[in-house]
Amino acid sequence: EGGFVSQKVTFELDPIAGRMITPIYGELTSVFVPVQAMDAIRDPDAAYAGMTEVIREKLLSGNPLFGLEPEGQISKRCGVNPRSIGGVKKVSEAVRLGHNAAVNFLRQRKYVKASTVLASNTAMTPALISQTVLERLNGVLDPDDHINGRVDFAGQIPVKGIGIEADAVLTSNATFRETGGGTRTAGKAFDMSRTNANGGVGFIATGTLGVPAVFADLAGAEGVSLSDFYLAQKQDELTRKMRQFVDDNPEYGEEMALRWAHGLSVDSGKMPFVISEQRRAFGRSLVGATDTGGVQSDVMRSDMMLELSFNVPVPRTELGGIIITFCSIKPDETISSQPxxxxxxxxxxxxxxxxxxxxxxxxxxxxxxxxxxxxxxxxxxxxxxxxxxxxxTYVHYGLSRQLDRTTVENKTAVWQLEVPMSVTPDSILYPATLSQYPFADQAAEVCTYVVTSNVVMQTPMIIGPTPVEELAVIDDKDIFETEA
Incomplete structure (x- = not known):
């Protein structure tokens, strides 16, 4: 089955008192979650979790693949009307599993080692930071040392300047001087006799200071040929190619690299994918804060509204899936204090x-x-x-360092989120609370979303004929003139 999906989302933000000088962004991200991905997150430790052939066998067994569960916050926000069974409002668990699989996919796409949600999660999750410090600065946390032509030196390197006492009779309290030292330091008592299991090591003193001269003689090191550098270059190329696997497929990229090394393929059916991703700034138009003129005519507020839409084809899949659309309101994300x-x-x-x-x-x-x-x-x-x-690339805007950021006027005029200076499994998420107006009240619904969805699908599903209402004339008269 495959088809065409069209969605339009209207964002209507609550009025903001005063003039907002920083942009506020609306983001829309739509993810297609295949059935295999929902099966994989439900029991990730099971053998062959999310494999297409195993799911085919489950369907052929006649048992439902996803059961029913009481409705929750996720299904309510997704607009799924439940079915009442015994007075309990029930929805398919596929809604929860699809949402959680999409959340994990988006998080790991942002950072491979991001903290993920469990399949049992029933709550909404914080939004993702649009651009981490790594994306903005084109950086990495831990660069791989297998690239840029690294060549390993192998071989034993003899070290000169160390002598071992061989006299079986000598016993004394040794004093020694460390390399770079200027005075003699009293050392511990070293028993140089053969009867002591703890043998002693004596350093050859050189120079006027009598410090040990220990150095390596590289003449005995193993040679490095030109082929070693060719191999290092090839290793660099393969490492970059495998890293691209992980970047393109954050959830199963490392598994793909491992199987690619052995000539095996990965069941691509369990990988969610983004079908639409948009980001746009609100208009920030100024309107009067009161309905009529008078003494309040100079009071202004920012009136904000935004509309995002997309029309995309849904590729044909054998087992189907769920489309999860995430809408979020975000402040101006900035690294405002970068020197x-x-x-x-x-x-x-x-x-x-x-x-x-x-x-x-x-x-x-x-x-x-x-x-x-x-x-x-x-x-x-x-x-x-x-x-x-x-x-x-260097971008800086917002309040200058000369202004006082603690005044009410500056607080309401600028709404920014400081991007964390590094990336951790949790720093890619928005904080639990934001102190800036108008989002300081976490319990308030400060944005109204109006969502319109239309989908046209080609399906082999059999649709029976429409029933016909009873006709009284058939009972009174044989209008078909059938023979008795």
Whole structure:
């Protein structure tokens, strides 16, 4: 079965007193969740969870694949009207499983190691941050060391400058001097006799200070040939290709890479996919805050409304699935306190020849991301980027550092969310509470969503003939003139 789906969502935000100078965004993300994905999340530890052939056998057994359960917050928000059975309002558990599978897919698409929800989750989840600091700065948390032509040196390296005492008679309290030291240091008593199981090691003293001279003689190291660098280059290419698997398929990417290495394929039927993703800013038009003129005519408010729509085909699938559409209202996500990449650094000449050779990942510290960071965290590495990646794109807007951010006027004029300086399994989600107006009241429904959905599907489902209401004339007269 396959077809065409059309959805239109109208966002109507509650009026905001005063003038909002930062944009507010509406996001719409529609995900197609196959039946295999819902089966996989229901019992992820089961053998062959989500495999198409196993689900075929379950369907052929005659038992329902997804049972009924009491309606919950998810089904209510999805607009699924329940069926009353014994006075209990029941819906299919596929609604909950499809929602949770879509949430996990979107989270892992944002960050592979993101915290996921369980199949039993019955509550709405926080929205995802639209762009993490890694996406904005084109960085990574832990760069792989198998790329950029890494070659492992193998072989035993002899070390000179260490002598072992062989005299079976000598016993004494040894004193020693550490490398780089200037004075003799009293050491522990070393028993050099053969009767002591703990043998002693003596260092050959050189120079006027009498410090040990320990160094490696690389003449005995194993040689590195040109083929080792060719292999390193090939390893680099394969590693980048496998990383692309994970980025394109966040849930099963590592499994795909493992099977690809052995020439095996992955059942792609259990992978959700995004059919539409849109993001647009509200209009922010100013209107009067009162219905009539008079003494209140100068009071203004921001009137905000937005409409998003999409028309997409739904690909043909054997077992079907559920389309879950997520709508969210988001503030202006910003890294507002990022130091200026040029004007907060020393001004000097660039060495373009040296920059051509700088291919290793460059660590980015908190000092380079946050002007107001604590002194103890300045040298903490937050992520890694390529050379000069921070200088390639720099965006700053909002209140200047001269203004007082604690005043009521500035609080209501700017609604921003500070993007976390690093990515953790939970930092890709919005915080539980936002202090800014108008979303400080978490229990209030501050946005009205009007959703219109239409779908046209080609289906082999048999639809029987329409019944005909009883005709009284047939009882009185044989209008068909049939023979007795």
């Amino acid at each position: 200026h990449p040029f004007l907060s650094d020393a001004w000097g000449a660039d060495n373009f020849v040296a920059a051509e050779l700088a291919i290793d990942p460059v660590p980015v510290t908190i000092r380079e991301l946050d002007s107001d960071c604590a002194a103890a965290q300045e040298s903490t590495v937050a992520l890694y980027t390529g050379l000069n990646q921070l200088k390639a």
